[in-house]
Amino acid sequence: MKKILSIGMIRGLLAQVVGMAIGFGLVTLLQTLTGQPLKAEPAWVVGGFISALSFLTGLGIFNDWFRMARGDEVPEPEEVEEPRGLRRYWGVSYDHKVIGVQYAFLSLFLLAMGGSFALIFRVELAQAGLQFLSFNLFNTLIGLHGMVLIASILMGISAISNYVIPLIIGARDMAFPRLNAFSFWVAVPGALLLVFSLALGGFETGWTGYPPLSVRGPMGVQMFFLGVWFVGWSSILGALNLITTILRMRSKGMGYFRMPILAWAVLSTSIIALTATQMIGLSFQLVLFERLLGMGFFDPAQGGNPILFQHLFWFYSHPAVYIFVLPGLGVVSELLPVFVRKPLFGYRWVAMSSFGIGLVGFLVWAHHMFAAGMEEYLRVPFMYSTLLVAVPTGVKFFSWTATIWQGRMRLQTPMLFLIGAIVIFLLGGITGPLLGTVSTDLHATDTYYVVGHFHATMFGGYVFPFFAALYYWYPKITGRRMSERLGKWHFWLLFIGFMVMSLGQMRIGLLGMRRRIADYDPALGFQLPNLIITLAGFAVALSVLLLFINMFRSARKGEPATGNLWESRSPEWQIPSPTPAHNFSGEVVVTGDPYDYGLEGAPGYVRLEADLTHSPQPAD
Amino acid sequence: MEPETSPSRPDELRRGVLVFVFLAILTAIEYFIGTHELPVILLWVIALIKAGLVIWYFMHLKRAFREEGEHE
Amino acid sequence: MSAEVPALKPAHSYAYKLRTQRIGLWLFILSDAFMFGGLLVTRFYLLGNRRPDLDQFVGLIVTSVLLISSFFMNRAEVHISQGNQRGFITSTLITMLLGIGFLAGVIGVEWRMAHFGPADGPQGAVFYMMTGMHAFHVLTGVIFLAIILRNGLKGHYSAERHWAVEAAANYWHFVDVVWIFFYPALYLIGMAI
Numbered sequence: 001m002k003k004i005l006s007i008g009m010i011r012g013l014l015a016q017v018v019g020m021a022i023g024f025g026l027v028t029l030l031q032t033l034t035g036q037p038l039k040a041e042p043a044w045v046v047g048g049f050i051s052a053l054s055f056l057t058g059l060g061i062f063n064d065w066f067r068m069a070r071g072d073e074v075p076e077p078e079e080v081e082e083p084r085g086l087r088r089y090w091g092v093s094y095d096h097k098v099i100g101v102q103y104a105f106l107s108l109f110l111l112a113m114g115g116s117f118a119l120i121f122r123v124e125l126a127q128a129g130l131q132f133l134s135f136n137l138f139n140t141l142i143g144l145h146g147m148v149l150i151a152s153i154l155m156g157i158s159a160i161s162n163y164v165i166p167l168i169i170g171a172r173d174m175a176f177p178r179l180n181a182f183s184f185w186v187a188v189p190g191a192l193l194l195v196f197s198l199a200l201g202g203f204e205t206g207w208t209g210y211p212p213l214s215v216r217g218p219m220g221v222q223m224f225f226l227g228v229w230f231v232g233w234s235s236i237l238g239a240l241n242l243i244t245t246i247l248r249m250r251s252k253g254m255g256y257f258r259m260p261i262l263a264w265a266v267l268s269t270s271i272i273a274l275t276a277t278q279m280i281g282l283s284f285q286l287v288l289f290e291r292l293l294g295m296g297f298f299d300p301a302q303g304g305n306p307i308l309f310q311h312l313f314w315f316y317s318h319p320a321v322y323i324f325v326l327p328g329l330g331v332v333s334e335l336l337p338v339f340v341r342k343p344l345f346g347y348r349w350v351a352m353s354s355f356g357i358g359l360v361g362f363l364v365w366a367h368h369m370f371a372a373g374m375e376e377y378l379r380v381p382f383m384y385s386t387l388l389v390a391v392p393t394g395v396k397f398f399s400w401t402a403t404i405w406q407g408r409m410r411l412q413t414p415m416l417f418l419i420g421a422i423v424i425f426l427l428g429g430i431t432g433p434l435l436g437t438v439s440t441d442l443h444a445t446d447t448y449y450v451v452g453h454f455h456a457t458m459f460g461g462y463v464f465p466f467f468a469a470l471y472y473w474y475p476k477i478t479g480r481r482m483s484e485r486l487g488k489w490h491f492w493l494l495f496i497g498f499m500v501m502s503l504g505q506m507r508i509g510l511l512g513m514r515r516r517i518a519d520y521d522p523a524l525g526f527q528l529p530n531l532i533i534t535l536a537g538f539a540v541a542l543s544v545l546l547l548f549i550n551m552f553r554s555a556r557k558g559e560p561a562t563g564n565l566w567e568s569r570s571p572e573w574q575i576p577s578p579t580p581a582h583n584f585s586g587e588v589v590v591t592g593d594p595y596d597y598g599l600e601g602a603p604g605y606v607r608l609e610a611d612l613t614h615s616p617q618p619a620d
Numbered sequence: 621m622e623p624e625t626s627p628s629r630p631d632e633l634r635r636g637v638l639v640f641v642f643l644a645i646l647t648a649i650e651y652f653i654g655t656h657e658l659p660v661i662l663l664w665v666i667a668l669i670k671a672g673l674v675i676w677y678f679m680h681l682k683r684a685f686r687e688e689g690e691h692e
Numbered sequence: 693m694s695a696e697v698p699a700l701k702p703a704h705s706y707a708y709k710l711r712t713q714r715i716g717l718w719l720f721i722l723s724d725a726f727m728f729g730g731l732l733v734t735r736f737y738l739l740g741n742r743r744p745d746l747d748q749f750v751g752l753i754v755t756s757v758l759l760i761s762s763f764f765m766n767r768a769e770v771h772i773s774q775g776n777q778r779g780f781i782t783s784t785l786i787t788m789l790l791g792i793g794f795l796a797g798v799i800g801v802e803w804r805m806a807h808f809g810p811a812d813g814p815q816g817a818v819f820y821m822m823t824g825m826h827a828f829h830v831l832t833g834v835i836f837l838a839i840i841l842r843n844g845l846k847g848h849y850s851a852e853r854h855w856a857v858e859a860a861a862n863y864w865h866f867v868d869v870v871w872i873f874f875y876p877a878l879y880l881i882g883m884a885i
Contacts, residue, residue, distance in 0.1 A: 068856075071843040076702070172703055175712050240719045248712045274719060278727040286734070286821065294811035295821065297734065303814040308737045312730055632770045640763040647759060651752055654880025663876040670872045678766045678865045684714045 008059045008091025009188075015058025016051045016189055023047030041219045042292055044200060048226045052189035061092050061185050064178055077177035078582065092185065094177035097579055099184050100163025101477060103155050104470075106184075108548070110152035110191060115541055117145040121518070126534040128522035138518035139204040140220065144194070146207025147224065150320070151191055151231045153458070154273075156466050157327040158184070158238050161266045164473060165242060167572035167579065168260045170251030170588030170606060175244040183238040190230030197223035206516055208313065211298035211306050214287050222291065225284040232281045235323075239270035239277075246270075251571070251606070253590035257348060260570060260594050264351040265330025268358040272319045272326075276362070280316035283309055307374055314365035322361040325461025326354050329396055329425070331469045332418050336400060337595040338568050339415040340407025344595040345399045353399075356392030360385060370438050371445045379438045386436035393429060397422070408598070413487035414566075417468035420495045424502075425460025428453060431506060446516075449509030452502045459498050467494075467547065474551070475565050479578040480558030486550040490543050497539030504533040569594065569605040586610045639677045646670050710855060717859055721866045724829075728870045731825060735818045735877055743882040744815035747805055751879040754797035755871065758830075761790035762868040769861045772844070775851035781844055784857075787864065788837040795830055798823050815885060822874055829867045836860040 005011055024047035031038050056062060064074045077094040088098055089105070121141045124133045133141070162180065166173055174180045197203060201218030214221050246267050250259065286297045287309065296302025298309050337344045344350065366374060366382040400422055409415065431453040434440045444450065467490070475481045508529045513520060520526055564573040571588050572579070586609040596602035646666050653662050675681050704712070764787040771779035802823070810820040840860045843849065849857055 069839045069843075071846055071848050176716060179716075236723055240716060240723065243719055244712055244716045247715060248708075274723045275726045278723055279730050282727050282730040282734075289810075289821065290817070293820075295817035296811065296814055297738065297817050297821075302811075302817075303738070304817065305738060308734060311737070312733070315730075632774075633767065636763060636766045636770060639766075640759070643759055643762075644756075647752075647755060650876060650880060651748075654876065655748060660881050663880055667873050667876055671869045674762065674865050674869050674872065678762060679862050679869075681718075684711070684718050686711070 007087065010090075012055040012059035012185075012188070016055040016192065018058075019054025020047040020051035022054070023050035026050075041222065044219060045222050045226065045288065045292060048193050048196070048223055052186070052193060052226070052230050055189040055192075056182075056185060059092060059185055061182050078173065092181050094173075094181055095581075096162050096166050096174045096177065096180060097477070097583075099180055100159050100161075102184050103159035103162055106187065106191070107152050107155035107159050110148050110155060111544065112548075113195070114145050114148035114152055115544065117141045117148065119537060119541055121145070122534040122537045124518060125520075126531045128520055128527055130519050133518060135518055136202055136204060136218070139206065139516070140198060140202030142516060143203055143206045143209075143224065144198070147194060147228060148191070150207070150324075151187065151194065151227075153324045153462050154231065154235050155187060156462070157266075157269065157324065158234075160262075160327060160331065160466070160469050160473075161242050161270075162238075163477070164469075164572070165245060165263060165266055166249065167476075167583060168570050169246065169249060169254060169263055170571045170584060170590070171245065171249035172582050172584065173249075174241050175248055176241050179237055180241050183234045183241065186237070187231050187234035190227045190232075190234065192227075193223050193230065194227030197221065197227070208317070209284060209287065210313075211287055211290070211309050215290055215298065219291075222288060225288045228284055229281050232277045235273050236277045239273035242266055242270040243274065251588035251590060257351065258590055258593060259351075260334055261344065261347065261350055262327070262330040262334040265326045265333070265354045268354040269323050269326040269330075272358050272361060273323050276316040276319045276323075278316075279312050280320075283312035283316075286312075307369070307372065310369050310372055310374070311366070314368045315362075318365040318368060319358075319361040321457065321461075322357055325425075325457060326357060328421065328460075328462040328465035330354065331465040332400065332421050333396065335414060335418055335468060335472055336403050337597050338566050338570075339412065339418065340404050340409050341598040342403055342407040343593075343597060343599065345402035345405075346395070347593075347595065349395050350399045353392035353395040356395075357389060360389050360392065364389060367436055367441070370441050383436060383438050387433060390429070390433070397426065397429075412471075412566075413482070413484055413491060414468040414472040416488065416491045417464045417471065420491060421460050421464035421468065423460070424456055424464060424495075424498065427499075427502065428456030428458075428460050431456060444509065446514060447509035448505045448513045448515055451515050452505030452507075452509055455498075455505070456502045459502070464494075467491075470547070470551075472566065474554070475561040476572060476577050476579060478555050478558070479560060479562050479576075480554055480556075481561040481565060482550045482554040482558060486546055486553075490546045490550065493539055493543035493546065497536045497543060501533050501536035501540065504529050504536065508533075569597065571606045571608070574606065574608055584608060635677065639673055643670055643673060706853070713855060713859070717862055721862070724866070725870075728825070728873070731822050732873060732877055735822060738814040738818055739882065739885075741882045742815070742885045743880075744819040744878060745807070745884040746802065746819070746879055748879060750797065750802050750805065751875065754794050754802065755875045757790050757794045757797060758868050758871050761787045761794065762865055764790065765861050765864045769854075769857055772849050772854045772857050773851055777844070777847065777849075780849070780857070781841065784837060784841045784844060788834055788841060791830055791834045791837065791864075795827055795834070798827055819878060822878060826867070826870055826874055829870070833860070833864045833867050836863060 005014075024043045027043040027046045028038060031043075067074050080094055082088045082093050082095070082098075083091070088095075089102055093099060093102075118141075121133065121138055124131055124138060162174070162184075197220035200220040200223055203209075203214065203221035203224055204217040205214045205221060209221060209224065246259070246263050286295075289295050290297050290299065290304075294302075296304040298304045298306045300306070333344060333350050363385040364382060366378050367386040370379055370382075431449075435444055435450060435453060471482055471487055508526050509515075511526070512524065513526050513530075520530075562577045565577075566573065569592075571584070575584060589607045589609060590605065591607050592603035592605050594605050596605070646669060650663060650666050653659075653666075764783045768780050768783035768787060771777075771783055803820070806819065808816045808819075810816050837860055840849070840857050843856065
């Protein structure tokens with residue numbers, strides 16, 4: 001028993017159950033004592049809130065902070081003794097590499113879960129009529145599919161940034177290792193609460209949680225709000241940490257325009273995540289309180305206005321897609337030069353384009369509301385700002401094509417995924433203006449065309465680059481590389497499956513298939529396309545299964561790869577794999593430009609200096 | 621308790637008093653504007669000035685930009 | 693693993709880390725400011741040129757209390773940065789008491805005196821949410837102050853090393869800045885309904 005309880009995760013889960021019971025009991029007791037009618041909803045909300053805090057307390061993430069508050073000395077995060085082996089991944093660790101892997105694990109877990117939700121409702125949609133889902137369950141599943149995968153994407157980009165950013169800027173760790181561990185762990189109870197909404201009757205609103213539906217529907221939506229709230233904190237604090245790390249922990253000689261392009265992308269993404277995430281938290285919080293206390297924010301009968309919710313919500317949720325894609329596009333720009341052996345074309349422009357997308361991204365949110373009864377004078381300005389996003393995105397595309405141009409391309413698995421990312425993101429990009437333009441959007445809004453467009457941007461901007469990053473940095477984490485053969489199967493199955501799925505969705509969308517419906521009229525003739533989309537969806541799922549098999553098998557049996565496998569100039573490949581504790585034994589000094597591949601006589605990007613303080617006899 | 625190496629001591633305390641007096645006066649003006657139906661824009665301007673004073677003098681915004689972060 | 697890793701030389705000096713922590717705190721404040729900004733947007737979107745009907749006198753009192761507390765907070769920080777432990781303790785204590793006074797003023801007096809509840813129209817929703825969120829931040833600020841007061845009594849802070857005091861002070865001033873905008877938005881702008 002003691003041995004089991006020494007695992008932080010298990011302590012946390014037990015504490016979460018206890019916390020839920022305490023919160024629920026407390027509110028019920030209070031209601032009984034004050035003689036009010038017993039209502040379950042406040043009890044569940046308070047229980048859910050306390051349960052997440054109990055998870056974190058049980059896990060022990062607060063221990064050091066409590067010690068600090070008491071005025072006790074706490075060790076430097078680097079010097080904390082941590083359990084060895086796989087055990088340390090199931091509890092609090094302050095090592096950015098462990099946290100990065102934890103993030104990746106959670107991300108892939110949520111990816112599998114959110115994907116399975118999609119498979120369930122795709123089976124339902126494969127033919128007209130209602131087969132095995134109820135309307136409520138269908139709606140709950142599409143909502144959870146959306147939000148669970150958003151959480152998965154947030155965890156995925158945190159995985160890449162946490163593992164890779166300190167390494168590529170030549171730092172030993174993140175700026176705030178304790179906060180880093182907290183940002184990861186606060187997402188775990190958040191994700192659990194999100195899924196717990198299924199047990200409380202689900203919710204009908206889809207992932208957007210629009211009132212008035214979210215005010216009236218079953219109370220599962222409250223757990224959904226709470227879950228998003230906690231995952232949001234993970235995102236905010238992680239972003240805070242990444243910005244500070246990139247500003248303060250760069251190695252000697254790494255001026256801003258000698259940073260790896262991924263660091264630029266993560267920096268601009270983090271600025272959005274730091275600020276805009278507050279708005280989704282606030283909008284959901286307002287609905288939460290409207291349900292609990294009858295506060296009339298969004299109820300027109302009480303003088304409220306549901307459009308306000310959409311403004312607050314989209315102020316985050318549109319920039320959120322840039323949070324998702326910017327690191328992915330950064331990965332593409334980061335890895336392309338390695339695989340085509342040429343310098344990145346237009347480094348400064350690419351670096352600034354991430355910022356451009358981030359800034360313009362703040363000014364476009366209302367294009368989600370063209371058909372929502374929003375103030376009419378807002379339509380045209382938001383149309384123009386939306387189309388403006390194409391400019392910095394175009395800069396990236398020109399850079400990629402010019403980088404590939406006349407390069408000596410190595411078609412290894414990560415490179416395949418990079419090409420897939422570029423092609424699919426292009427598909428997602430060129431299907432966008434039709435939705436950004438008011439006149440056409442009024443026809444295509446709320447159809448499957450939107451679904452197809454959105455999934456193309458997510459797969460091109462996040463999923464494919466994320467998989468490329470997995471294949472690329474997997475040897476750095478494990479010291480073994482993943483199977484190329486399975487990797488190529490994974491790629492082709494995913495690429496073709498996704499193309500069929502996305503183009504099929506766009507087609508039936510333009511023909512008039514509505515989104516978010518569990519049933520459709522067979523006379524519309526969408527049966528066959530829907531069946532094909534479902535089958536393609538299963539192909540996508542199968543390809544991800546191949547990835548999981550590849551990862552687990554290669555961890556033990558993969559071909560050892562401890563050196564500079566991809567012949568990269570980046571600092572993380574100048575040290576052995578798996579990455580040693582504390583990353584670099586000495587100081588990292590930047591001596592050249594990051595992407596000078598294939599140039600005669602170009603100086604190396606970094607020089608690793610042996611640290612004299614580590615030698616057995618101090619030199620003095 | 622009082623080392624000779626702090627010549628700035630009276631200055632800093634006096635500056636705190638000065639800033640506070642400014643803030644108090646501005647708040648009084650705000651109250652007057654608010655209760656006498658004067659242009660609302662004045663209220664915003666005063667609020668911005670007050671916030672600027674607090675951020676600059678009490679929160680020491682410039683410390684976040686100074687290279688080696690010593691106390692004053 | 694630990695056997696082969698000798699004791700590490702700290703990568704950065706205390707002064708360097710201090711500025712890193714300052715940047716971290718400022719980023720947090722920036723993030724939080726967006727949430728309060730969202731509340732202000734909510735207030736003007738729903739109420740526009742109207743405002744909740746509140747007691748002007750109480751509003752002025754609580755605003756003054758918070759402003760004075762900010763003054764003493766600054767004094768506390770200046771005192772500790774000059775090594776004056778006594779002055780630091782006194783000023784921190786006064787700040788904390790004023791903070792509690794503010795909470796009593798808003799929650800104990802203003803909430804009771806208001807002739808509408810949270811469920812009474814947009815003014816109820818806006819007023820209770822804005823003051824509630826702000827009061828929650830004041831409460832956390834009071835807790836931070838209690839922590840630095842306790843550790844200060846034990847003599848943990850010196851003129852050279854008092855990041856915790858600076859952090860608590862900056863957070864406290866930030867809560868004051870928020871009220872600088874909330875006060876006119878709730879009490880002064882627009883016509884009372």
